[in-house]
Amino acid sequence: MQRAIRQSVSTHPPRRRSTIRTKASERRRSALVRSTRIANGLCPTCGHGPPAFGYSICQKCRQYRLDRAAQKAFDRRVDYEMGLVFRGYRRSREIAEMLGLSHSQFKVYIRCGAIKSLKDPWRRIWVRLVDYVEFKKAWVRGVGLT
Numbered sequence: 001m002q003r004a005i006r007q008s009v010s011t012h013p014p015r016r017r018s019t020i021r022t023k024a025s026e027r028r029r030s031a032l033v034r035s036t037r038i039a040n041g042l043c044p045t046c047g048h049g050p051p052a053f054g055y056s057i058c059q060k061c062r063q064y065r066l067d068r069a070a071q072k073a074f075d076r077r078v079d080y081e082m083g084l085v086f087r088g089y090r091r092s093r094e095i096a097e098m099l100g101l102s103h104s105q106f107k108v109y110i111r112c113g114a115i116k117s118l119k120d121p122w123r124r125i126w127v128r129l130v131d132y133v134e135f136k137k138a139w140v141r142g143v144g145l146t
């Protein structure tokens with residue numbers, strides 16, 4: 001039986017601030033993790049099991065990827081049906097402007113959960129257009145906000 005190559009690289013290192021330098025080292029580290037997993041005959045994405053027959057990744061990761069693609073397609077379709085010109089993500093400052101709020105007040109709404117948002121590694125807040133539509137509905141009804 002082929003001996004498994006020991007993974008000498010940590011899969012979950014402590015979180016560091018993202019800079020150009022750390023991004024390069026992260027890319028090198030993840031390439032090493034992936035190649036080690038492939039050499040061990042494991043799924044390069046999760047490293048838990050062998051890849052599915054005929055595919056490079058395992059069935060669980062494949063399903064996750066398909067689900068995410070379907071969700072993205074759904075979001076795009078919703079954005080299209082709402083007649084929104086800008087699809088995908090908008091800057092929080094733009095949305096605050098559209099709602100007639102100041103950016104700081106808008107951030108308060110995000111903190112209290114009225115608006116769902118996500119942060120990218122550059123600490124910008126982006127709000128999905130679907131969430132914006134939901135927020136606008138709640139705004140018109142006058143509920144969920146204090």
Ligand SMILES: [Zn+2]
Pocket residue numbers: 043044045046047048049057058059060061062
């Ligand atoms: Zn996997």
